[in-house]
């Protein structure tokens with residue numbers, strides 16, 4: 001498996017193997033944020049096929065409830081591994097660990113992520129990897145545009161988990 005930052009030429013394969021709903025273009029939006037320096041959009045590849053992704057948002061979680069409490073904590077957003085047969089083979093863990101390394105290299109002391117109340121298996125994975133409950137609950141708001149051009153706004157109840165990172169000493 002190869003893990004690398006998304007490139008412009010990856011978008012078509014990402015949409016093919018993990019299609020955005022309707023007229024939405026989630027991968028393109030994530031790449032745009034990376035190009036603006038707001039995030040690092042990691043893609044996992046096996047045999048030249050994209051099988052997973054996750055976006056490290058350097059300015060943290062967009063939800064005000066989280067941002068006010070953790071203004072200096074980057075967020076791993078949109079972690080996903082596809083198709084389902086590829087899950088539970090360590091790809092998600094590899095993306096998480098790479099995100100943690102990148103955050104530590106930038107000097108951050110923590111990294112965080114949100115987990116949906118309906119996703120106890122993902123929560124179990126994050127807790128196993130050292131993420132801690134913060135008690136910080138919020139609505140993860142996003143939208144998609146369906147095939148007819150109608151916008152649908154979603155608000156999923158989530159909780160924010162954080163993991164302390166070992167950062168390098170200044171004189172390392």
Ligand SMILES: CC(C)(COP(=O)(O)OP(=O)(O)OC[C@H]1O[C@@H](n2cnc3c(N)ncnc32)[C@H](O)[C@@H]1OP(=O)(O)O)[C@@H](O)C(=O)NCCC(=O)NCCS
Nearest residue numbers: 079080081087088089090091092093114115121122124125
């Ligand atoms: C959650 C997810 C990113 C984890 O990636 P992964 O490559 O499957 O994870 P790993 O193989 O490194 O670790 C597997 C563990 O993840 C957890 N897990 C969470 N959701 C899971 C799912 N839908 N399917 C399989 N495992 C899942 C389990 O604890 C699992 O442990 P197990 O294999 O002993 O059952 C991936 O399963 C996925 O894309 N799920 C659907 C989308 C999703 O839930 N995204 C997370 C949003 S917070």
